[in-house]
Amino acid sequence: MEKSNQPIIIGVTGGSGSGKTTVSRAILNEFSGHSISLIEQDSYYKDQSNMSFEERLKTNYDHPLAFDTDLLVEHLNELIHYRGIDKPVYDYEAHTRSKNSVRQEPKEVIIMEGILVFADKRLRDLMDIKIYVDTEDDIRIIRRIKRDMEERGRTLDSVIKQYLSVVKPMYHEFIEPTKRYADIIIPSGGENQVAIDIMCTKIASVLENKLNYKNKLQD
Numbered sequence: 001m002e003k004s005n006q007p008i009i010i011g012v013t014g015g016s017g018s019g020k021t022t023v024s025r026a027i028l029n030e031f032s033g034h035s036i037s038l039i040e041q042d043s044y045y046k047d048q049s050n051m052s053f054e055e056r057l058k059t060n061y062d063h064p065l066a067f068d069t070d071l072l073v074e075h076l077n078e079l080i081h082y083r084g085i086d087k088p089v090y091d092y093e094a095h096t097r098s099k100n101s102v103r104q105e106p107k108e109v110i111i112m113e114g115i116l117v118f119a120d121k122r123l124r125d126l127m128d129i130k131i132y133v134d135t136e137d138d139i140r141i142i143r144r145i146k147r148d149m150e151e152r153g154r155t156l157d158s159v160i161k162q163y164l165s166v167v168k169p170m171y172h173e174f175i176e177p178t179k180r181y182a183d184i185i186i187p188s189g190g191e192n193q194v195a196i197d198i199m200c201t202k203i204a205s206v207l208e209n210k211l212n213y214k215n216k217l218q219d
């Protein structure tokens with residue numbers, strides 16, 4: 001299928017707590033009347049239901065191998081061909097996939113968000129626009145402590161221990177180097193309304209070109 005006849009895929013990456021989800025949701029809001037959806041890479045953490053809880057605690061969740069990228073690529077290919085998928089649901093407290101899934105119907109714009117979405121060439125090759133959300137380490141760890149304690153059932157000690165032993169070193173080894181693939185780098189994540197407005201203008205123009213192209217095909 002010709003790329004101009006496919007959904008637009010926007011990749012959004014950056015370190016944990018950088019504001020990827022906030023930026024992605026801001027774009028979703030701007031296009032709320034349009035055919036747009038969000039796919040979070042976290043939904044594609046490997047299923048670990050065959051492991052004990054203690055074993056799951058030892059997994060390195062910031063390494064590319066923690067993700068079922070084959071399934072993510074397969075699902076994106078379905079969406080690109082305008083076929084729906086059953087998207088996995090991730091449970092951060094249980095450290096594994098939940099038994100439920102959610103139906104995701106195909107859309108004209110797909111935002112794909114996650115810490116390592118630029119790390120795999122297959123994913124990068126599917127993207128039309130690549131955004132890197134760049135936020136200083138100290139801000140990210142403060143946000144992460146707050147979020148993980150409030151929303152992901154973690155203790156302060158566990159967040160600090162995980163950050164120093166895994167999150168920070170993996171960020172520098174695998175995530176930060178993917179900044180070079182970005183078309184746009186957004187400083188100060190979710191606060192940067194100017195960057196979000198610029199992004200939305202760009203997406204609107206890509207959408208308009210695509211609709212014009214489709215209309216021409218029908219003429």
Ligand SMILES: Nc1ncnc2c1ncn2[C@@H]1O[C@H](COP(=O)(O)OP(=O)(O)O)[C@@H](O)[C@H]1O
Nearest residue numbers: 015016017018019020021022143147189190191
């Ligand atoms: N600009 C901001 N100012 C203050 N808090 C923010 C800002 N952007 C994000 N946050 C908060 O920081 C936490 C992490 O943001 P999020 O967008 O989920 O980051 P990521 O998806 O990169 O991990 C969330 O609790 C969010 O509400």
Ligand SMILES: Nc1ccn([C@@H]2O[C@H](COP(=O)(O)O)[C@@H](O)[C@H]2O)c(=O)n1
Nearest residue numbers: 015016017042061062092095096115167
């Ligand atoms: N069981 C898990 C799975 C993932 N994490 C952490 O989530 C981070 C990615 O999500 P963001 O929303 O912060 O981008 C990643 O850094 C993992 O360490 C986890 O703690 N437990």
